[in-house]
Amino acid sequence: MNLRRTAAYFPAYAKGYLRNPVGLFFSLIFPVILILIFGAVFSNTGNSAVPLTVENLDHNSPASQAFLAALNETGSVSLSLVSPTVGNLSVYLAHNDLSAGLVIPNGFGAALANCTPVRQPSCVPVYLLVFTNPSSGSEAGVVVGAVQGVANGLNLRLVGGSAVVTPVNLNVGNQIYRYIDYLVPGLIGFSVLVSPMFSMVNVSSTWKRDKLFRQLSLTPLSRSEWLLATFLWYVLLGFISTLCLLGVGRFVFGAHVTLTLLTLPFLVVGPILFVALGLLAGSVSSTPESAAVVGNIITFPMMFLSGTFFPVSMFPSWLVPVAHALPLFYVIDGLNAAMVFGNTTAAYTDILVVLAIAVVFAVLATRVFNWRED
Numbered sequence: 001m002n003l004r005r006t007a008a009y010f011p012a013y014a015k016g017y018l019r020n021p022v023g024l025f026f027s028l029i030f031p032v033i034l035i036l037i038f039g040a041v042f043s044n045t046g047n048s049a050v051p052l053t054v055e056n057l058d059h060n061s062p063a064s065q066a067f068l069a070a071l072n073e074t075g076s077v078s079l080s081l082v083s084p085t086v087g088n089l090s091v092y093l094a095h096n097d098l099s100a101g102l103v104i105p106n107g108f109g110a111a112l113a114n115c116t117p118v119r120q121p122s123c124v125p126v127y128l129l130v131f132t133n134p135s136s137g138s139e140a141g142v143v144v145g146a147v148q149g150v151a152n153g154l155n156l157r158l159v160g161g162s163a164v165v166t167p168v169n170l171n172v173g174n175q176i177y178r179y180i181d182y183l184v185p186g187l188i189g190f191s192v193l194v195s196p197m198f199s200m201v202n203v204s205s206t207w208k209r210d211k212l213f214r215q216l217s218l219t220p221l222s223r224s225e226w227l228l229a230t231f232l233w234y235v236l237l238g239f240i241s242t243l244c245l246l247g248v249g250r251f252v253f254g255a256h257v258t259l260t261l262l263t264l265p266f267l268v269v270g271p272i273l274f275v276a277l278g279l280l281a282g283s284v285s286s287t288p289e290s291a292a293v294v295g296n297i298i299t300f301p302m303m304f305l306s307g308t309f310f311p312v313s314m315f316p317s318w319l320v321p322v323a324h325a326l327p328l329f330y331v332i333d334g335l336n337a338a339m340v341f342g343n344t345t346a347a348y349t350d351i352l353v354v355l356a357i358a359v360v361f362a363v364l365a366t367r368v369f370n371w372r373e374d
Contacts, residue, residue: 049078061109076146099133184249185335191241196274204282205291223371234271262338273358280365302328
């Protein structure tokens with residue numbers, strides 16, 4: 001491999017790409033349009049029960065069990081109890097991609113026992129911690145409404161409606177996060193997917209049909225040098241798109257996201273993975289039309305089932321394993337861990353998964369890709 005030839009071909013490849021208005025639109029403009037639309041629509045925001053993770057620190061006292069039973073009877077939420085040993089429930093929810101949680105504090109039953117009409121002078125308010133995810137606005141409203149409704153009924157029965165049991169609404173991971181904070185990493189992952197996939201499916205199929213690879217093979221440029229220039233271009237494009245989305249998210253909507261060092265591996269390995277996947281899809285297709293169909297079949301499920309616009313915790317239980325089988329899920333989950341939650345363990349795990357998948361597809365793509373055509 002001659003890096004000088006790679007460096008010489010790189011600007012030529014970039015100019016060819018930028019002269020394609022469709023590619024330029026989907027690479028840089030379309031993700032910005034999406035963040036403007038979704039940020040504006042959902043910044044201030046089902047019929048099925050919303051999953052609610054409960055940490056009961058009151059040792060399953062009769063009072064806490066009665067409260068949870070009344071909450072479950074609303075039909076608005078589906079309760080899932082976790083052991084008090086999980087520690088900070090907010091962190092647990094963030095690490096496990098869960099959108100709502102409730103903490104019943106220690107002493108809940110004893111506090112209610114002191115709030116009967118007879119013992120009202122010794123009544124002390126008790127606070128329930130309700131964690132919700134701003135990226136699922138309607139579900140958060142259902143959870144808060146259900147907990148508040150049961151608390152109001154309990155207050156009315158105890159002391160005529162005084163605020164004894166008071167829900168305190170917090171956000172998963174951090175109290176300041178909003179929907180836009182979760183949307184930015186999702187759209188960065190979206191841009192990392194869309195541009196390399198659609199472009200490489202088109203390039204690998206049409207250039208094969210038009211014998212351009214054969215012509216390139218007759219020049220001093222080698223296959224590895226062409227691939228390196230292609231990988232580098234989409235990595236650069238990913239960084240540019242990320243900076244655009246971060247700028248819009250932070251300065252237009254006040255998003256609380258940070259470009260950390262842990263973000264960088266996803267912006268390098270992610271484009272390489274989807275360049276390889278797009279190259280593979282285009283190389284195995286007989287015509288550009290069939291390549292487009294294959295590319296769409298691969299790309300569109302990842303767009304909507306990887307947590308780009310909707311949190312995976314909202315999905316039906318049978319659909320969650322499907323989301324976890326998609327490569328983009330680990331890119332977006334890792335970006336959230338690195339940029340929003342500061343969860344280094346989850347970020348490292350996700351990047352290792354992305355790296356492993358990228359290696360597999362890169363090996364397959366380079367074996368299938370025919371540089372010197374017959």
